[in-house]
Amino acid sequence: GQQVQQSPASLVLQEGENAELQCNFSTSLNSMQWFYQRPGGSLVSLFYNPSGTKQSGRLTSTTVIKERRSSLHISSSQTTDSGTYLCATVGDNSKLIWGLGTSLVVNP
Amino acid sequence: GPKVLQIPSHQIIDMGQMVTLNCDPVSNHLYFYWYKQILGQQMEFLVNFYNGKVMEKSKLFKDQFSVERPDGSYFTLKIQPTALEDSAVYFCASSLSDTQYFGPGTRLLVL
Numbered sequence: 001g002q003q004v005q006q007s008p009a010s011l012v013l014q015e016g017e018n019a020e021l022q023c024n025f026s027t028s029l030n031s032m033q034w035f036y037q038r039p040g041g042s043l044v045s046l047f048y049n050p051s052g053t054k055q056s057g058r059l060t061s062t063t064v065i066k067e068r069r070s071s072l073h074i075s076s077s078q079t080t081d082s083g084t085y086l087c088a089t090v091g092d093n094s095k096l097i098w099g100l101g102t103s104l105v106v107n108p
Numbered sequence: 109g110p111k112v113l114q115i116p117s118h119q120i121i122d123m124g125q126m127v128t129l130n131c132d133p134v135s136n137h138l139y140f141y142w143y144k145q146i147l148g149q150q151m152e153f154l155v156n157f158y159n160g161k162v163m164e165k166s167k168l169f170k171d172q173f174s175v176e177r178p179d180g181s182y183f184t185l186k187i188q189p190t191a192l193e194d195s196a197v198y199f200c201a202s203s204l205s206d207t208q209y210f211g212p213g214t215r216l217l218v219l
Contacts, residue, residue, distance in 0.1 A: 094156065094203065
C-alpha cells in the first residue's frame with residue numbers, strides 16, 4: 001500500500017529560526033494536505049497542495065509530484081508554532097493516507 | 109475557516125456497551141469521513157460516506173462499526189459492542205471537493 005514518510009520525526013528550534021519539514025511517498029502522489037495538530041489534539045488544515053508552491057504568512061508548502069515529495073517551510077518560528085505537523089496524501093475515494101508527523105518544539 | 113463540530117468531546121464507557129459519536133459537518137459539504145488516532149500513533153482512515161452511502165471502508169472498520177447520516181442531520185459513527193482496542197480519538201471530517209476540514213475529535217476510552 002501507499003506509504004508516507006515524514007522527516008524529521010522531531011525538531012527543536014529557538015524562536016526566530018526556520019524549519020523545513022519533509023514528506024515523501026512510496027507511490028504516485030495525487031495530492032497533498034498539510035495539517036497542524038495542536039498539543040491538545042485538534043487539527044488545523046494548513047495547505048491543500050497538489051503541485052507547486054503555496055504560501056500563507058510564514059508558511060510555505062512546495063509539492064514536486066515527479067519526485068514524490070512535499071515540504072513545509074516555517075520561517076521565523078514562534079513558540080506558538082509548537083505542535084505536530086502532519087502530511088497526508090489523497091488516495092482513492094479521497095481518503096487521506098497519513099504520515100507519522102513531525103513534532104516541533106520552539107523554545108523562547 | 110469552516111467548522112466541523114463533534115459531540116461529545118470525551119466519552120468513557122465499559123467494554124461491550126454501545127457508543128455513538130456525532131459529527132456536525134460543514135453545512136454544504138457532501139463528503140464525510142471518520143479517522144482514528146490511537147495516542148502516539150498514526151492517524152488512520154476508517155470510512156468515507158457520500159450521497160447516503162459508504163464509499164470505502166478500511167480494515168479497521170470492523171463489523172461492529174456503522175455510519176449513517178439520517179435526513180441530513182449528524183453524521184454518526186456507532187460502535188456496538190465496543191472493545192478495549194477501540195479506545196482512541198475519533199476525528200470526523202467533511203469536504204466539498206478537495207480540502208478536508210476536521211472536527212476537534214472525540215476522545216473515547218473503553219474500560
